[in-house]
Amino acid sequence: MSSRRPYPAWAPWLFLAPFLLFFTAFGAWPLVRSFMLAFEQTFGPRTTVYVGALNFRFLLHDPLFWAAVRNTAVFTAGTLVVQVPVALALALLLNRPDLRGRAAFRLIFFSPTIVGSIFVGVIFSLLLEKRSGLVNTLLHAAFHSWNPDFPWVDGFVMPSLLMASLWLSVGFNMSYLLAALQNVPADQLDAAAIDGANAWQRFRHVTLPAIQPVVGILILLTAVGALQLFDLPFILYADSFGNGPNNAALSIVTYLYQTGFRSGDLGYASAIGWILTIVLVLIALGYRWLTREEDAAS
Amino acid sequence: MKSFFAGIVRTLSPGISLVLGLGIISAIVVALLPLQPRGGIEIWLGDGNHANLYRALAPEWNRRHPDLPLTVTLISGPALQSRMLSGFYSGTPLPDLIEVERGQIGQVFAGPLQDVGFTDLTGLLARDGLTHEIDPASYSPWTSRGRIFGLPRGAHPVMLAYRSDLVEAAGIDVKQIETWDDYFRLMRPLLQDLDGDGYIDRYPLTISLTNASFSEIFLIQGGGGYFDAMGNPLLNSATNARIVARLATWYAGPGRVIGDINMYTGAGLRLLREGYAVAIPSADWYVGNLPVSLPSLAGKIKLMPLPAWERGGRRTSANGGTMIGVTKASKHQEVAWELAKFLYLSPVIARQLYDLTHIVSPVKSTWSASYYDRPEPYFCGQPVGRLLQQAIPDIPPRPSSPYLSSAVQLVNSAITQLMAITDRQGYVRPEQAAADARRLLDEAQHTLLDQIHRNVFQQAPATP
Numbered sequence: 001m002s003s004r005r006p007y008p009a010w011a012p013w014l015f016l017a018p019f020l021l022f023f024t025a026f027g028a029w030p031l032v033r034s035f036m037l038a039f040e041q042t043f044g045p046r047t048t049v050y051v052g053a054l055n056f057r058f059l060l061h062d063p064l065f066w067a068a069v070r071n072t073a074v075f076t077a078g079t080l081v082v083q084v085p086v087a088l089a090l091a092l093l094l095n096r097p098d099l100r101g102r103a104a105f106r107l108i109f110f111s112p113t114i115v116g117s118i119f120v121g122v123i124f125s126l127l128l129e130k131r132s133g134l135v136n137t138l139l140h141a142a143f144h145s146w147n148p149d150f151p152w153v154d155g156f157v158m159p160s161l162l163m164a165s166l167w168l169s170v171g172f173n174m175s176y177l178l179a180a181l182q183n184v185p186a187d188q189l190d191a192a193a194i195d196g197a198n199a200w201q202r203f204r205h206v207t208l209p210a211i212q213p214v215v216g217i218l219i220l221l222t223a224v225g226a227l228q229l230f231d232l233p234f235i236l237y238a239d240s241f242g243n244g245p246n247n248a249a250l251s252i253v254t255y256l257y258q259t260g261f262r263s264g265d266l267g268y269a270s271a272i273g274w275i276l277t278i279v280l281v282l283i284a285l286g287y288r289w290l291t292r293e294e295d296a297a298s
Numbered sequence: 299m300k301s302f303f304a305g306i307v308r309t310l311s312p313g314i315s316l317v318l319g320l321g322i323i324s325a326i327v328v329a330l331l332p333l334q335p336r337g338g339i340e341i342w343l344g345d346g347n348h349a350n351l352y353r354a355l356a357p358e359w360n361r362r363h364p365d366l367p368l369t370v371t372l373i374s375g376p377a378l379q380s381r382m383l384s385g386f387y388s389g390t391p392l393p394d395l396i397e398v399e400r401g402q403i404g405q406v407f408a409g410p411l412q413d414v415g416f417t418d419l420t421g422l423l424a425r426d427g428l429t430h431e432i433d434p435a436s437y438s439p440w441t442s443r444g445r446i447f448g449l450p451r452g453a454h455p456v457m458l459a460y461r462s463d464l465v466e467a468a469g470i471d472v473k474q475i476e477t478w479d480d481y482f483r484l485m486r487p488l489l490q491d492l493d494g495d496g497y498i499d500r501y502p503l504t505i506s507l508t509n510a511s512f513s514e515i516f517l518i519q520g521g522g523g524y525f526d527a528m529g530n531p532l533l534n535s536a537t538n539a540r541i542v543a544r545l546a547t548w549y550a551g552p553g554r555v556i557g558d559i560n561m562y563t564g565a566g567l568r569l570l571r572e573g574y575a576v577a578i579p580s581a582d583w584y585v586g587n588l589p590v591s592l593p594s595l596a597g598k599i600k601l602m603p604l605p606a607w608e609r610g611g612r613r614t615s616a617n618g619g620t621m622i623g624v625t626k627a628s629k630h631q632e633v634a635w636e637l638a639k640f641l642y643l644s645p646v647i648a649r650q651l652y653d654l655t656h657i658v659s660p661v662k663s664t665w666s667a668s669y670y671d672r673p674e675p676y677f678c679g680q681p682v683g684r685l686l687q688q689a690i691p692d693i694p695p696r697p698s699s700p701y702l703s704s705a706v707q708l709v710n711s712a713i714t715q716l717m718a719i720t721d722r723q724g725y726v727r728p729e730q731a732a733a734d735a736r737r738l739l740d741e742a743q744h745t746l747l748d749q750i751h752r753n754v755f756q757q758a759p760a761t762p
Contacts, residue, residue: 007305041754043409044387049754058752063745130558131574132565144495149558154507239509239560243707246714262703264383264405265753 037270044264055271065272067247068255071158075251076226078162079169083222084215086166087173092203094174095181106178110171117168121235124164128152153236157248164232169225173218180214181207213291220287224280228253252276338367339630339637342382343397344375345620347654348451351647359640366633375399382406385627386415394628395638398448400439400619400696401703407442408700409755416447416623422635428643436660438695440621443529448621449642452582452657455689456515456615459585460577462600462678464488464500472602478544481605482555488576489555501557504575507549509560511617513709515579516541518694519615520607524705525697531750533709534736534743541607542713543728543735550717553726567591579604581617582686586656589676596676601685614689616696658686665690704749708742 038055040048059065090109094102112120127134130149139146153160184207192202208215233249234242234257241262242254252272260269310318343349349372356368371393373381379402385392386406392415398406406414423429423446433453440448465472468487475481485502492499505512517523522537532538548556557575560566561584570578571592580588580601588599603613622642624634641647648659649669658670670683699705715738716731725731 041752043413043755044383046387046389047409047413047755051754054752058748061748126565129563129565132569140495147497148495149497154558239506240707240710241703243711245507246711246718247707258703261380262405263700264387264408268752 034270034273037267038274040267042264042266044266048267051267055268056275058268059271059275064247064250064255065252068250068252071248071250072227072229072252074158075161075165075229076223078158079165079222079226080219082162083166083170083173084219087170087218088177088215090170090174091177091181095178106171106175109174112168112170113172117231118235120164120168121232124160124167124232125153125236125238128160130154154245157237157244160236161229161232161249164236165226165229168232169222173222176214176218177211180211184210216287216291220284223283227276227280227283230254230257338369339363339395339628339633340369340371340393341395341397341622341637341641342371342373342378342393344373344378344399345397346372347651348397348620351650351654352641354650355641355644355647359637363633366630368637369393375402378402379405382415385625386413389627392625392627394630394634395622395624397451397620397622403440403448403621403698404700404702406447407698408753411443411445413755414442414445414447415626417626417628417631417635418445418447419449419624419635420444420446426639428639431643431662433660433662433690433693435616435693435695436619438527439619439698440623442698442700448623449638450660451620451622451642452618452651453660453686453690453693454581454583454616454619455658455686455693456519456579456581456604456617457585457601457685457689458577458604459580459588459599459601461573461575461595461598463598464573464576472600475602475605476609477611478605478607482548485555485576498554498557500573500576502555502576503548504557504559504561504570504578506560506562506566507558507710507714509562511706513542513545513713514696514706515615515617516545517709518696519604519612521612521694523694523696524702524709525699527695527697529697529699531699531701531705531743531746533705533712533746534739538709539732539736539739540728542709542716542739543731545713546716546720546731546735547725547728549713549720551720551723551725571595579615579617582656582658583618585682585686586654597678599676600678600680601682603685603689612692612694614692616693619696652683656682656686658683658690660690700753701746701750705742705746708746709739712738712742 037048039050039052041051041054042048093099094105094109096102099105128136130136130151130153133152135152136146136148136150139150140148188206188210189202192206197205229251230242230253233244233251233254237244237249240249241258243250243258253276256269256272256276259272260266341352343352349370352368352370356370360367378396378398381390382392382396382398382402383405384390396416406416428449432450436450436453437446440446440450460472465485465488470484470487472484475484482502488500488502489498490500491497505515514524517538520537520541522535522541523532526532547553549558557569559569559574561570561578569575571594578584585601589596592599604615606613622638624631624638628634643661645661645664645667648661648664649667651657651659652669659665665687670687671681672683673679674682712735716735719725719734720731723730
């Protein structure tokens with residue numbers, strides 16, 4: 001048996017080269033450069049001054065950064081509390097074989113995901129407009145005492161963002177859960193029913209454990225997505241560049257964008273980016289730690 | 299080696315091989331294409347009206363400068379800003395001249411003075427006797443640390459555009475209005491619940507709270523503002539606190555008299571048409587926009603000077619603006635400066651721009667032009683141009699700063715918070731909100747100073 005390889009020794013490197021090239025140019029190097037930038041003050045990439053940990057120290061006392069952290073945390077918590085249960089409820093509903101028009105409903109619920117966040121942001125800014133928006137117009141028509149100038153967007157920033165986000169993403173999450181629900185072993189559900197388990201007990205003790213891995217990954221994806229909130233407030237509060245009234249819509253990524261690309265302070269923006277990265281990594285590690293037993297079992 | 303490539307071709311399907319081959323060939327061809335050398339003199343701008351005017355003048359310019367023909371490149375606002383800053387920061391290709399809006403200029407001034415990407419025009423303006431030929435307040439947005447970096451396109455005085463049909467039907471004589479207090483007292487009958495549902499359907503005035511520049515119009519009119527001429531922040535000045543307290547009691551609480559609609563959206567324009575608001579502060583460019591956006595209001599709108607904050611006070615303000623600057627990257631500095639003057643000082647363009655947009659030139663020699671006296675049927679026969687022009691000498695300066703957008707956001711946040719307090723506490727009189735206004739503006743000032751002091755490129759704010 002010949003030990004001669006059927007390809008030249010450099011062949012694997014040739015195949016890896018495109019990836020390595022692109023990853024180095026657009027992944028690794030920017031990562032290294034942004035880490036270096038976090039310790040510099042910049043006026044564009046050419047004029048930089050090393051400032052040590054000044055950017056990180058300033059972050060600790062920057063009220064706008066903490067406002068952004070608070071808003072992002074509230075949005076993330078709100079998204080998790082609202083979105084995953086609603087997506088699960090919709091998936092359970094659409095998983096019922098006796099429901100007529102299931103395919104149509106799936107398409108309807110999934111369609112906002114297809115049109116994208118910019119479109120959803122524009123639609124919601126029109127829907128929630130004072131006086132002329134559809135929501136206020138309908139509510140005023142239905143209940144004469146409803147204030148036609150009700151300030152949905154200005155006075156209820158987080159609920160408005162959560163509503164828009166729910167409409168945008170619930171169909172996507174629902175499709176994951178629907179796929180998981182369709183893989184729940186029917187024989188186990190049947191056996192539980194024969195043993196006298198009611199609908200809630202079947203859901204609690206059969207369905208939920210079976211879809212738990214998908215729910216877990218969905219929670220992780222939703223949290224990571226929510227922490228990167230940017231486009232919805234940027235569209236809904238376009239006049240204030242995504243800040244909203246009293247900075248109530250300012251998210252960490254919006255603040256990063258404003259600092260880096262509106263103020264030109266790439267160093268400070270990099271420091272914000274690294275803080276966000278550390279938070280995301282911690283969340284991912286936390287998720288891995290929480291699901292370690294499950295991983296070991298599988 | 300040969301067998302290796304033959305192996306790859308054998309492994310891949312004919313279709314994939316074809317796509318791969320085409321991709322490789324295309325990449326090689328693109329890489330070998332020679333870069334088109336930029337000839338002549340080029341200007342980037344973001345306004346279609348301006349672009350059309352300048353293109354129409356290109357033949358005349360080209361006749362004078364056959365070796366440096368004019369290229370006008372229209373780029374959308376955000377793309378223009380990105381490309382401009384990329385050029386300033388990283389040396390990517392830039393034109394000889396760029397027309398920039400006020401909201402885009404702050405970032406240009408953020409670094410050391412010598413790194414500003416526009417040529418310092420202060421000496422050229424003095425050399426050519428232009429320093430005093432142009433309304434001095436119009437230079438202020440384009441000035442950083444005492445140096446002027448652009449020629450202003452318009453003066454942008456702000457007047458009050460009001461629904462004359464509604465005001466006159468109510469028997470209100472606007473000539474009796476001198477101050478904001480007069481205004482709201484006389485216009486009180488027009489604060490109306492038209493359908494009896496308990497909610498106000500018509501306000502004497504509207505200005506959008508969500509619009510970033512709303513507070514500036516009032517602050518600078520009243521003698522306040524965000525920065526002094528040397529770039530020192532003034533957010534917590536006594537004047538600002540007084541104005542902010544009044545704005546909060548106008549916008550919120552039991553004495554609310556101002557509507558809040560975004561006049562730049564279709565929905566906002568519809569509400570204006572339906573009479574939700576009686577009046578709206580309007581800069582010259584917004585005045586020019588009214589006949590286009592709201593043609594059905596022809597003969598129902600008039601202009602009047604802004605009511606003053608106190609008797610004998612300033613009756614105008616300023617809003618928006620565009621400048622032209624020569625980039626340091628230009629290889630034809632003198633010719634670019636000549637082109638800037640050709641486009642911005644030309645009485646022909648000043649007239650065309652007025653006809654198209656109602657933007658009034660800040661160049662003093664154009665102010666006596668007869669077209670400003672033309673009665674305009676849309677505005678009930680008023681000589682709108684003359685009214686706007688007469689307001690120019692009273693326009694307050696708007697000092698620029700890299701921290702302008704931060705300052706605007708901080709002040710607007712303070713106003714929003716004060717409105718919430720006003721609603722909660724039921725404040726009606728500005729004096730009731732004054733202490734809270736001062737406290738919130740102190741916080742805003744403190745935050746802004748922290749940001750400024752962190753910037754190692756900016757010298758410490760100078761003492762005036």
